[in-house]
Amino acid sequence: xxxxxxxxxxxxxxxxxxxxxxxxxxxxxxxxxxxxxxxxxxxxxxxxxxxxxxxxxxxxxxxxxxxxxxxxxxxxxxxxxxxxxxxxxxxxxxxxxxxxxxxxxxxxxxxxxxxxxxxxxxxxxxxxxxxxxxxxxxxxxxxxxxxxxxx
Numbered sequence: 692x693x694x695x696x697x698x699x700x701x702x703x704x705x706x707x708x709x710x711x712x713x714x715x716x717x718x719x720x721x722x723x724x725x726x727x728x729x730x731x732x733x734x735x736x737x738x739x740x741x742x743x744x745x746x747x748x749x750x751x752x753x754x755x756x757x758x759x760x761x762x763x764x765x766x767x768x769x770x771x772x773x774x775x776x777x778x779x780x781x782x783x784x785x786x787x788x789x790x791x792x793x794x795x796x797x798x799x800x801x802x803x804x805x806x807x808x809x810x811x812x813x814x815x816x817x818x819x820x821x822x823x824x825x826x827x828x829x830x831x832x833x834x835x836x837x838x839x840x841x842x
Contacts, residue, residue, distance in 0.1 A: 692710060692723055692724070692725050692726075692770060692771070692772050692774055692836065693725075693726050693727065693728055693762075693766055693769075693770040693772070693773045693774065694706035694707045694710060694725070694726075694727040694728075694774045694776070694799065695727070695728055695729070695730060695762055695773050695774065695775045695776065695780050695784055695796070696727075696729055696730075696775075696776040696777070696780055696811070696813070697729055697730055697731050697776075697779075697780055697813065698729045698731055698733055698734045698759065698815075699727055699728055699729030699734060699735075699759035699760060699761070700729070700734045700737060700738075700739050700740045700743065700759050700815075701739070701740050701742075701743045701813065701814055701815050701822070701825070702776045702811045702813060702814070702825055702829070703727035703728065703729060703776060704727055704739035704740075704743055704747075704754045704757045704759075705739075705743050705746065705747060705754065705822070705825050705826055705829050706727060706774065706776070706799070706811065706829040706832070706833070707725055707726065707727035707754065707757060708747045708752040708753075708754040708757075709747075709750075709752070709826065709829040709830045709832075709833040710725050710774075710829075710833040710836060711725050711752070712750075712751075712752050712830075712833070713830070713833035713834050713836070713837045714833075714837055714840075716837075717837040717841065719837055719840060719841065722840075723840060724770070726770070727757065728760050728761060728762040728763070728766060729759060729760070729761055729762065730761070730762050730780050730783040730784060731761065732760075732761035734759040735758075735759050735760055735761055736758055736759065736760075737758065737759050738755060738756075738757065738758060738759075739754050739755070739757055739759075740815070742814070742819065742822050743814075743822060745819075745822075746819065746822040746823060746825075746826050747826070749823075750826060750830070762783075762784060762787070764787055764788075764789060767788050767789055767792040767795055767796075768789075768792075770795065771795065772795060772797060772802075773795055773796040773797070774797060774799035774802065774803075774832075774836070775796055775797060775798055775799055776799060776810065776811040776813075777798070777810040777811060777812075777813070778798065778808075778810060781796055781797070781798050784796035798810065799811065799832050799836075800828060800832050803831075803832040803833075803835035803836050803839065804835050804839075805828070805831060805832055805835065809828075811825055811828055811829060811832075812824065812825065
């Protein structure tokens with residue numbers, strides 16, 4: 692599972708952290724490889740936004756060791772699912788997909804069953820409350836993803 696957003700410093704690190712925590716809670720952590728990436732490479736090599744780190748820590752999840760990286764064509768071969776935060780990043784991911792692998796990239800919240808067209812809003816220009824909203828949505832999607840993987 693690869694969680695994908697734009698810069699890989701806010702939504703996808705929170706999503707990766709939430710997914711790892713949910714998999715651990717479900718006893719599935721040894722069966723699913725989880726990572727995150729951004730469709731843009733502006734922040735490659737940098738840690739998650741300090742506000743994202745603080746948000747995750749409030750939920751007892753440490754994402755401080757993550758480092759931003761840009762989505763690569765090879766990711767479509769390494770991961771069964773690319774869990775995209777929003778429609779724009781879904782379109783960007785699918786545009787770079789090798790022929791026949793476009794459908795590995797999905798709109799994460801919708802794919803997880805949280806609602807048709809549901810997206811993770813970008814909290815970058817927002818407040819702590821916006822980061823908490825992303826955490827809540829990512830956590831719900833992570834729990835639903837665990838149930839889907841267990842089937």
